[in-house]
Amino acid sequence: xxxxxxxxxxxxxxxxxxxxxxxxxxxxxxxxxxxxxxxxxxxxxxxxxxxxxxxxxxxxxxxxxxxxxxxxx
Amino acid sequence: xxxxxxxxxxxxxxxxxxxxxxxxxxxxxxxxxxxxxxxxxxxxxxxxxxxxxxxxxxxxxxxxxxxxxxxxxxxxxxxxxxxxxxxxxxxxxxxxxxxxxxxxxxxxxxxxxxxxxxxxxxxxxxxxxxxxxxxxxxxxxxxxxxxxxxxxxxxxxxxxxxxxxxxxxxxxxxxxxxxxxxxxxxxxxxxxxx
Numbered sequence: 564x565x566x567x568x569x570x571x572x573x574x575x576x577x578x579x580x581x582x583x584x585x586x587x588x589x590x591x592x593x594x595x596x597x598x599x600x601x602x603x604x605x606x607x608x609x610x611x612x613x614x615x616x617x618x619x620x621x622x623x624x625x626x627x628x629x630x631x632x633x634x635x636x
Numbered sequence: 637x638x639x640x641x642x643x644x645x646x647x648x649x650x651x652x653x654x655x656x657x658x659x660x661x662x663x664x665x666x667x668x669x670x671x672x673x674x675x676x677x678x679x680x681x682x683x684x685x686x687x688x689x690x691x692x693x694x695x696x697x698x699x700x701x702x703x704x705x706x707x708x709x710x711x712x713x714x715x716x717x718x719x720x721x722x723x724x725x726x727x728x729x730x731x732x733x734x735x736x737x738x739x740x741x742x743x744x745x746x747x748x749x750x751x752x753x754x755x756x757x758x759x760x761x762x763x764x765x766x767x768x769x770x771x772x773x774x775x776x777x778x779x780x781x782x783x784x785x786x787x788x789x790x791x792x793x794x795x796x797x798x799x800x801x802x803x804x805x806x807x808x809x810x811x812x813x814x815x816x817x818x819x820x821x822x823x824x825x826x827x828x829x830x
Contacts, residue, residue, distance in 0.1 A: 575657070578653070604640060604643050608639065608643045608646055610646045613646065613647075613649075614650075614653065617654055618657075621661075625658070625661065628673060628676070629665055632672040633665050633669050635672075636665075636666075636668070636672075
């Protein structure tokens with residue numbers, strides 16, 4: 564595996580890991596952990612979870628095709 | 637049933653994070669590989685254009701003064717212009733690399749708008765600090781797409797632009813309603829929220 568492929572493969576997991584670390588450092592940002600008396604938006608928009616989701620989706624949806632094309636190149 | 641203002645910042649931060657990851661990936665693999673699949677080529681310019689479009693409802697529903705409205709309106713316009721120009725470049729309708737100047741314009745206008753519409757000092761509250769920070773970051777980072785326009789293959793300009801977008805995402809995620817910054821919170825800002 565080339566350095567480029569390795570760097571590409573790290574982008575998504577590193578992003579998701581940043582979200583997890585953030586959630587551990589500031590658990591009060593995860594309103595799902597204490598959902599009582601929370602409105603819709605406070606339950607729907609939880610920044611650390613958004614970061615994790617972006618990292619995972621990027622890794623699962625974009626990276627595989629990019630790695631294939633990089634190999635062809 | 638509008639979301640609180642800080643959540644709008646967080647949602648835009650998520651958009652910027654997607655944008656930043658796509659730009660970083662393009663820097664790593666190179667534009668030729670990134671654009672090998674059509675949907676991927678249109679992805680980040682489309683996200684940029686879409687975010688510009690979404691700034692219009694933000695301008696309508698979340699601005700509390702004329703200067704806020706003008707700032708958000710100018711962001712919407714320059715982001716849509718930059719996104720549309722990049723979409724046209726990908727499509728082949730526009731050929732010149734100088735169209736990257738629209739990205740530079742977007743950053744410069746955004747930076748100025750951030751700085752002009754923030755009426756308080758750096759340490760008034762967290763939102764004031766972030767406005768100053770984001771304004772200067774955007775203004776300074778306008779140099780990256782400027783360089784990209786004249787030297788499109790220079791990795792430093794492409795990487796600098798991509799990292800700028802990620803930093804903007806981080807700064808937007810830091811936004812809170814009324815919160816201190818480095819222990820500072822002006823009594824005029826009000827009671828800190830969660």
